[in-house]
Amino acid sequence: MPELAEVEFFRRVWMRAASVPVLEVQLHPKARPLREVDYEALREGLTGSCLESSSASGKRMCYKFSGNQWLGVHLGMTGELRVEAPGFIPLKHDHLVLRLTKSSLIFADPRMFGRIQYASGADAPPWWRDLPPDLLSPKFSEACVNDFLLRHQGLPLKAAVLLQDGFAGVGNWMADEILWRSHLHPQRKVATLTAAESVAIHAETVAVAREAMRTVAVEKGTTFAEPPQGWLFHTRWGKVGLCPRDGSKLRRETVGGRTTAWCEVCQPKGNKRA
DNA sequence: CAACCTGTTCGCCA
DNA sequence: ATGGCGAACAGGTT
CATH class of the missing domain: 3.20.190.10 (MutM-like, N-terminal)
Structure with missing residues (x-):
């Protein structure tokens, strides 16, 4: 969990x-x-x-x-x-x-x-010792993300952002959230990423981490709170999950060995040419 | 009852 | 040596 x-x-x-x-x-x-x-x-x-x-x-x-x-x-x-x-x-x-x-x-x-x-x-x-860079520290830079992704060209994006050496703390729901916000299809191979898309992954990872720390790490009774409204988090497990952005039905499938939810409208499979 | 699960680690293979 | 893949780990929940 x-x-x-x-x-x-x-x-x-x-x-x-x-x-x-x-x-x-x-x-x-x-x-x-x-x-x-x-x-x-x-x-x-x-x-x-x-x-x-x-x-x-x-x-x-x-x-x-x-x-x-x-x-x-x-x-x-x-x-x-x-x-x-x-x-x-x-x-x-x-x-x-x-x-x-x-x-x-x-x-x-x-x-x-x-x-x-x-x-x-x-x-x-x-x-x-030798802990991976904290997502909210300056060490977790665009270059850091890019270098890490270069070493994992063969993986689908979903699997890549789940690797703890590069994306420390990202789990299944954060991974889906990051890719959804980045408009990137979870099955896209790392090798197909443009420079701009790599930058987007960095930016959205930081954004998701920062906002989650602000909202989720807060005490609410005896358990943590939930992410803000409007996040994919709230719809990704529903029987008929809908994309918070455009309302279309979410796709759900195993990617990189994990159950993955994404929006086929927001996150097209094709490589957007830079 | 069978399938499913917000995670890591291991052995195997290329 | 390195990277990718799939199974294994356990037990509760759907």
């Missing part, structure tokens, strides 16, 4: 418990998302320490605890972070619970495609 802004939402959820010592760590050692962690090291390391800071990179998060301890979180398809009462009894899919004095921090993931990582040390662990 979680893409860029939803990940940011969840990152903030746990930060509500910053600076409070961890009394106890409970975990499900056999749960798949924890398959890489050294359970004893994590338990001993985090007990008594405080959450100090955190950052997100694309769909990944890293929480830093006192004593130079790093906890990596990827929510996979169905993961979520929650804050519950101190005495909260973990549910079936609550694989990791950090008990604090006034709350419990929960990592839950029913489908178990998520991943928890743990390391200690003064420097960021190997898995939190």
Whole structure:
């Protein structure tokens, strides 16, 4: 479920418990998302320490605890972070619970495609180095996008904008939104892009990321909010989804291995000559 | 009941 | 070595 802004939402959820010592760590050692962690090291390391800071990179998060301890979180398809009462009894899919004095921090993931990582040390662990450019940083430039696309000429656009090394945080709905706004057909091959179309992908990626961060990463009850009205997001799953721009019926098909929605009027298959 | 799913990773192949 | 593809991973929902 979680893409860029939803990940940011969840990152903030746990930060509500910053600076409070961890009394106890409970975990499900056999749960798949924890398959890489050294359970004893994590338990001993985090007990008594405080959450100090955190950052997100694309769909990944890293929480830093006192004593130079790093906890990596990827929510996979169905993961979520929650804050519950101190005495909260973990549910079936609550694989990791950090008990604090006034709350419990929960990592839950029913489908178990998520991943928890743990390391200690003064420097960021190997898995939190060499991160891809943030979509909202100057590093994510037109040239950066163009260079990345040049290395993936054979892919359909849909598959290309889902690659996390180049488009960190873009997931299925953001990818469709970006291509819809760019007037580009998801099955177009990267190799057929004109310079102007590459620039459009950059611009719309930034626009979608910025607007999603502004609207979606906001707390609304216990879950994130939805993107603004008028976005493809709201119609792409409907039985008869209609294009928010021209009202024509959306096409839906698997592209690049993922269910993809697009408007055949707005996003013509043909290569518009520059 | 079968199909479907907002994600990654692996092995295979070119 | 690099890039592309399809399967695999699990379990809940439609």
